Amino acid sequence: MVTEGVSRPGSGESRAQDSRDEILRAATDLFATRGFHETSMAEVARSAGVSKALIFWHFKNKEELFVAVLGKLLEPYVIDFAEESGALDEKSQLLKLIESYLQFVRENANSIRFLVAQILRDEAGHDSLSSQVLSLFEGYRSLVTELIARAQAKGICACNVPPPEAAGFLLAALNGLLIGRLFLGSGTTDLDTGGKMLQQWLFGDKLGFAQTPQFMNPDK
Amino acid sequence: MVTEGVSRPGSGESRAQDSRDEILRAATDLFATRGFHETSMAEVARSAGVSKALIFWHFKNKEELFVAVLGKLLEPYVIDFAEESGALDEKSQLLKLIESYLQFVRENANSIRFLVAQILRDEAGHDSLSSQVLSLFEGYRSLVTELIARAQAKGICACNVPPPEAAGFLLAALNGLLIGRLFLGSGTTDLDTGGKMLQQWLFGDKLGFAQTPQFMNPDK
């Protein structure tokens, strides 16, 4: 009879799962910092505290381990934006969308870095990763497009370019802020300031910019 | 006596240079498309039409070949923007700056892709590449900052955020357009549209957006 539950240390049922998780954790670390080709299975094994052969018992080959890592990395990306903003008006929804994008970038900078590097490498987009990320992005994009269209129809939107272009530009700006954060950690526009400027661009809100007074050209 | 000039095919002086250039060309191609670790010296040799050993005669090792390639890739990046826009007013200079940035992205998408991947890989910024690109970017950034400050002082600038923030946002938006082009070739805001929207944001110019009529919400 199966009296064992789950996750008992050393219990028969969970031992395989434990080692598998540990391998996945180590592989995620190493792949994310060193990259795919620069990480050897021996390194993963050592870092996970298991033998190299055990990795090949869990995963058919290095490629399969890699896609498992990708899957694990992509998990936090699939949050349903539309879900969590039901009863808000268009402006609040857009602001919330921007804020959650920036928040997400803040929290997942490392894995984003890794995924970007990975996407840049596979060249042809034949990989599933590119298309996954792309469809994720497209969902976000179409959501923003529709929100802007409705906001414009209600007259609460200061910018008057067609919604698809506006949405594209909005996302481009957000991605640009992301890039700034990824490449040039400090010295660039920080995320919140960028978000505020997008808000100003979208709705014409006047916002206080209290920083860098040495540049407020006090001449004349 | 040295009667030979340069670049005569088969002449003693230039033979080494020719083969070196050919190797560099092949290596640049392969590194840019496949990446560093995915490109073997044998491939480079075959693509360059020379023996593998000759590569090691020209370059101490694979790493040195790689930095030579990086140097060659970075060459077109160091164009002096300030030089080529002497007698223009601030608005024209800014527009020209934006246009040349977009033009550059259009023409060098492949090498940019490669450099980005490379920068993302080295993690700590200890590499010379990151700092080179970063200083390049900083120059561009400070130039834009000053231009915006002067434009605001003359009252020809519609946007009223502090110049450093405005410049940062402008560059972020440009980088975002770049990202769109790099990742999701089509289906995103194309470069020119993005440039026009930036122009509108900076100077408040009204511009015609003739495209995507199916989205002009003809309801009501």
Added chain:
DNA sequence: CTTCGGATTGACCGCAAGGTTAGTGGCGGT
């Protein structure tokens, strides 16, 4: 206790990579 099967390992293999070396061809100088 024995048995059974999933979990785990050390030792091993083939191979392709980066790198080396001994040697050859050919051109310029004398």
Added chain:
DNA sequence: ACCGCCACTAACCTTGCGGTCAATCCGAAG
């Protein structure tokens, strides 16, 4: 004509990789 050196090559060496295999360990069921 000969020599010396630069450019260049074929073949080789070594290392470390992804991947395999037979052998073991170990908890659970009978």
